[in-house]
Amino acid sequence: MALNFHQLHIFYTVAEKGSFSYAAQALHMTQPAVTMQVQSLEDYFGTKLFHRSTKKIELSEAGRTLLPFAKRSIDLIKETDISMSKFTHMLEGRLHLGASMTVGEYILPRLLGPFGKEYPNISISMKVINTRQILDEVLNHQLNFGIVEAEVHHPDVHVEAVMNDELMLIVPKDHPLADMPVVTLEEMLKYPFVLREQGSGTRTVMEEELARAGCDPGDMKIVMELGSTGAVKSAVEADLGISILSQSSLKHEAALGVLVVKKIEGVCFTRSFHAIYLNSTILPISAVTFLTFLRERDLSQWL
Template sequence: MNFHQLHIFYTVLERGSFSAAAQTLHMTQPAVTMQVQALEDYFGTKLFNRSTKKIVLSEAGHTLMPYAIRSIQLMRETDQAMSAFTHMLEGRLQLGASLTIGEYVLPRLLGPFGKQYPNISIMMKVMNTSQIMEEILKHQLNFGLIEAPVTHPDMVIEPVMGDELKLIVPHDHPLAERQEVALEEVLQHPFVLREQGSGTRRVMEEQLFSKGLDPGTMKIVMELGSTGAVKSAVEAGLGITIISTSSVKHEVALGLLKIVNISDASFKRQFYAIHLKSTLLPISAVTFLTFLREHSNDN
């Protein structure tokens, strides 16, 4: 018995068939079948009850499953623990990132990561969460970084970085000279916001609901599909907004926009990593995610 066989056994059950497991593991179906049979020979008992329609665990398979899951989790924890010592890694990472992460957060961290791990190349696609999940399921991406938690039976979702949204106003706005302002006063001003359904919009609305406020009463003069467009509209004086501080560092440094604290509300959130349950991430990917956790306050 070896870990590889346990991983194959788990993937067959997770994917529901030997053919689907073979596709996930990039193996041939006969090779998957052979490894499961080798595991059955080792224990001297059948692990699956096979039928024409589906496969189900035998009593022995039910007994083995929690140990297989624990072994996979232990391997993941081992990779994460050892990633700090693996500085000679090579490889190509293919990842997807949602808009704020891909355009404003990761670019500031990719440079330091590249200096520390010069032989790891990164190919990043900036897209929405549903597109990221679709490409992960098709094995076109190793993992994704998204702005809000999602639920999928085949996916592992784990927090990886923190972020905070703040009130952003034009440099000549009446609130620009204030160090702090109450939420009630903020909501009296016209807003330029991200579109409905975006991670940024969702975080803001959830905080308002928690304060007993209805986001539908806000004076929304414009809804835009990108953070860059929102920033440009605010800079032009069309309204104020609440977006990630990571996205306005440049404009604040130039004096074009101002960050103002809201005294009685906090818009904090997590960014999440997402990947297939049945796939063990390469050590280079584990190292990259560990790097993000350790440098989450550097962006």
């Protein structure tokens, strides 16, 4: 029997998860299949890699020695996929991803067209939900990867910035702030707000930046919380309040003059959109190719 990467990946996942059943779930395999592959690896080396008990498993001395080599092999495969993805123009497959609201509604649709022209044999499926839901589905192995608006902090998740964005203040065209050359935080806070819901990336970034600027988000007069950027824009247009949203989502309304986009003095809501996926995941080559496309292309030509 020859040593193979598949077995090393399974071994590493079992070690990382601390459980054969959790590893099987992460790898979309049955538990007996995972156990069999680990046993085959143990047979190859002629030693036990785990100490098993009814309650838990622990790495043996041999397993602890093997673990960094297994991780290096996984990292090397990931690096290989990234390097080779730029040559895979005849690639076939399905790109299935999750995207948080602003990214999924306003950013990625402008990029999936050019990507699809370059890789016509990759079909695309995108699920649009908020950042918190994306993270939950990645952790529960319902999504391979997602692109989210707020930076995620979780020990099991790889997070990588792939695009940049900026949030801006929006007001109705006849609002008192619309004609002000400079809008201060103090002036802004005098008016009622319509905001995205808690858990959305836009809301999280806004609150974090306001706090850094010395403004307690709790001081905002929030009259409405809505579950989509489109709904927030409609509410602002109807003069129900003002808001802070991604400038990428405002081009149409700003061009028509129904909403006025303003900067806030002393505050810069710059942010990155992040790709997230499990540390133990080997992404399909279609996903690696798409992330390489986002990293290496001048996206401004489409945005």
